[in-house]
Amino acid sequence: MRRGLSLLALFCLAPALAVAASDPPSCPRPAPPPPESERFLPLTENPRPWGVPTLRPDHPRLFLDAAHLQRLRRHWRDPAYAAIVHEYEYDTSLDPLSEALRGVAEDDPAACRLAARTVAGDWQPKMNLSSGPPGGTDMSLFGPPETIYGDAAALVFDWCYAALPPDLKATLVAKIERQNQMREDALNRHFQWHEAHFGGLHGYLMGVLAIEGEPGASHRLQKAQNALQNWTELGNELHGDGGYKTYTYQDLFLIAPAILWSMATGQDVVRRNQFILHHAEFLLRRLAPGGADFIAGPGDQAADARGMVIRLQNPTALGPLMIADYLRDGFAQWLGQYLLEKQGFGERWDNPRWLDLIFHDDTLAPVPPANARLPAVRFMAAGGMVDMRSGWNGAAGKNSDVDAWFYLGPATEHAETDAGHFTMWRGADDLITEGANYLSRPTKYHMLWSALSFARNTAVFSPANSAAPDLEGSQLPPATMVYSDAQLYGDVGAERLVESESGATRAALALASAEAYPVANRVTWYPGSIGYLGAIDDFRDLGAVAIASGDATAAYDPDHVQSYRRSVIYVKPDIFILRDTFALQDVGRVRLLFHHRERADIGAVTVVSGGADAGILEGTGNRATIARGASQATIEVLWPPAPKLRLVGGPGYEDEIDGADIDARTGAADWLLKQPDFPARLARVTGIWRTEIETTPAAAQGEIVLVIGVGPRGATPPAARLVRDRGGESVELRRGDGTPMTVALPDAQERARGIAACAAR
Numbered sequence: 001m002r003r004g005l006s007l008l009a010l011f012c013l014a015p016a017l018a019v020a021a022s023d024p025p026s027c028p029r030p031a032p033p034p035p036e037s038e039r040f041l042p043l044t045e046n047p048r049p050w051g052v053p054t055l056r057p058d059h060p061r062l063f064l065d066a067a068h069l070q071r072l073r074r075h076w077r078d079p080a081y082a083a084i085v086h087e088y089e090y091d092t093s094l095d096p097l098s099e100a101l102r103g104v105a106e107d108d109p110a111a112c113r114l115a116a117r118t119v120a121g122d123w124q125p126k127m128n129l130s131s132g133p134p135g136g137t138d139m140s141l142f143g144p145p146e147t148i149y150g151d152a153a154a155l156v157f158d159w160c161y162a163a164l165p166p167d168l169k170a171t172l173v174a175k176i177e178r179q180n181q182m183r184e185d186a187l188n189r190h191f192q193w194h195e196a197h198f199g200g201l202h203g204y205l206m207g208v209l210a211i212e213g214e215p216g217a218s219h220r221l222q223k224a225q226n227a228l229q230n231w232t233e234l235g236n237e238l239h240g241d242g243g244y245k246t247y248t249y250q251d252l253f254l255i256a257p258a259i260l261w262s263m264a265t266g267q268d269v270v271r272r273n274q275f276i277l278h279h280a281e282f283l284l285r286r287l288a289p290g291g292a293d294f295i296a297g298p299g300d301q302a303a304d305a306r307g308m309v310i311r312l313q314n315p316t317a318l319g320p321l322m323i324a325d326y327l328r329d330g331f332a333q334w335l336g337q338y339l340l341e342k343q344g345f346g347e348r349w350d351n352p353r354w355l356d357l358i359f360h361d362d363t364l365a366p367v368p369p370a371n372a373r374l375p376a377v378r379f380m381a382a383g384g385m386v387d388m389r390s391g392w393n394g395a396a397g398k399n400s401d402v403d404a405w406f407y408l409g410p411a412t413e414h415a416e417t418d419a420g421h422f423t424m425w426r427g428a429d430d431l432i433t434e435g436a437n438y439l440s441r442p443t444k445y446h447m448l449w450s451a452l453s454f455a456r457n458t459a460v461f462s463p464a465n466s467a468a469p470d471l472e473g474s475q476l477p478p479a480t481m482v483y484s485d486a487q488l489y490g491d492v493g494a495e496r497l498v499e500s501e502s503g504a505t506r507a508a509l510a511l512a513s514a515e516a517y518p519v520a521n522r523v524t525w526y527p528g529s530i531g532y533l534g535a536i537d538d539f540r541d542l543g544a545v546a547i548a549s550g551d552a553t554a555a556y557d558p559d560h561v562q563s564y565r566r567s568v569i570y571v572k573p574d575i576f577i578l579r580d581t582f583a584l585q586d587v588g589r590v591r592l593l594f595h596h597r598e599r600a601d602i603g604a605v606t607v608v609s610g611g612a613d614a615g616i617l618e619g620t621g622n623r624a625t626i627a628r629g630a631s632q633a634t635i636e637v638l639w640p641p642a643p644k645l646r647l648v649g650g651p652g653y654e655d656e657i658d659g660a661d662i663d664a665r666t667g668a669a670d671w672l673l674k675q676p677d678f679p680a681r682l683a684r685v686t687g688i689w690r691t692e693i694e695t696t697p698a699a700a701q702g703e704i705v706l707v708i709g710v711g712p713r714g715a716t717p718p719a720a721r722l723v724r725d726r727g728g729e730s731v732e733l734r735r736g737d738g739t740p741m742t743v744a745l746p747d748a749q750e751r752a753r754g755i756a757a758c759a760a761r
Contacts, residue, residue, distance in 0.1 A: 045223075049225070050225060060159045062154065062158040068263075154203070158206075158210040180211075187201065258276060279319060280323055280331060285403075310680050320336035333367070404570070418453055419552035419555035421458055435685075445663070448662050449657055454471075457595060458593060471657065505557065512532040516530075561583075577706070579745060594635065596688070616648050643699075727744070
């Protein structure tokens, strides 16, 4: 990402807002790619390791020190924590973790010895967990559900160390040593950056920290630190903004190992971890008004019909409370306590609620958002996201705040190719929203409808005379499909995989990905593991107006899209200007897509297929009004003249692509059909609509400009007019209350470039 961009110039000669011209976009080279000698190293190796680690000699040291042990024992007796304590206090003989927790909390050596004998024997966890460690699926390595973030044997050994006789210690050391070796072998063989594969790393760190220096234990401390360093550096590269593109596990995905290691070694990994430093704010930005839900997105986050994350996957209060305790962060404390009040600890069966007994510091004063000095507009460069909002009233339950997101970043795990994606909420009303839901992969539904970003609010550049204009005009699949997923698609085959593209296209995509995300390509075992799809390279916020602009050329087929930029200009608090500029070759149709839950109003329509309630409808105006709940968003096309407006959706047409509806129910993965939340996921996509704004390259002349006004249902939208003169382009606006203003757009002659030019440099 470029830094040091010049600020917008606000001038007062007229009620006008000027967006100054920015420097031409540069090719994505934030760092050189890793040399061949550093590509695909074992996870326990790092070419530039942190300093030599040291280890506290005392026990317990896994999540506990003297102060936290004292807090655990105080909370164990506190009636306010009785519901959590109850989970671990009774019927613990079958669960060594619960027995050990009770033993250390009540200073009961007998309970500790029982826990140690249990875990040292033939004990098995209560149930299988989601996925094994990297390169393996041995569920028994995790312990019971409450210890998915660790290893029962290591926790029991460490917590109960003082109560164990030498022979029992030796037995546990031998068992943990075997598991450490198994996990180390796995981490050195195949590593995928995915929340379902992190249990092995967490278990490895716990096992090493628990027995390092014991007779019979190998010296693995440096290797474990290297693994954590790789983990941290990769997390910073991809998720350093505090956001991870699925919510289920992210509370502890990056938080728990950093705090664990920092407490046991004194090495402050937490403050090296940019995800942790920004995570609480990101969660607040995704929190729905009233606090009872999280707004879904980005990526393939499973959502219900209201656009909220399905409850099973909601993040919990544990992450913010752990961050608050370690960093003494009053805002994170407020968020954790607010989530406890509104959502409890969620519905997932594997939430390790015992962590709350250790890390919930009741004495830390909470700082609400209004006092935390959080900017309403935030650019998150690592993930390629900009959140543009009118305020923070959502936490108070008000239903008026505008909240829009612009995405132009990498394709990572559980993230679709959403370069240029734009969504908008007003309070709890999802106005411009996701067009798909997570119905798993590899499936035909995922490939044809979701993975190609036709279900996002992006641009579609259909080749001239194409027999499949939707499929061939949408964004390319992630570069990872070139190497890993292609063979899994069966009947879908090479309909639009990157493998069907030219060698030059594949090479350019792989090179751009390797250069933009060098840590990912050093750590993960398959080339091009993170797909470069473009980047936001210009962001400026001047208070009254903010602009985010980026290059999404790499997301499209370079044989047809030579350059493509999208700019989103936020005229606060309730107007957005979208401006796309592009250079095309052999393209017949250009479309902008906007998905919404209910049918939009585009004036008089002609039914092309189906009927008015479900089908394909066309109009010839330049305005579409999307209503939802108490809110509406009105899209007005300022350029080009005479666009074609099309509505596609309703039951039987919601997943329409190239003349066929890709059925969500039959196209979902088999395992998902059996899940209790599948009806909620299905409801999210059932009957959804999209508005298509269509033009031709000749009519557009390389540019589309539109204005979106958002407000209460029935409100008068702003009047808007595009003005072109020698000074460039500007949009003259008049709000519904009569207030006039002029917004000068960036220089329309932004330098065009394609990914081929970058790859050839």
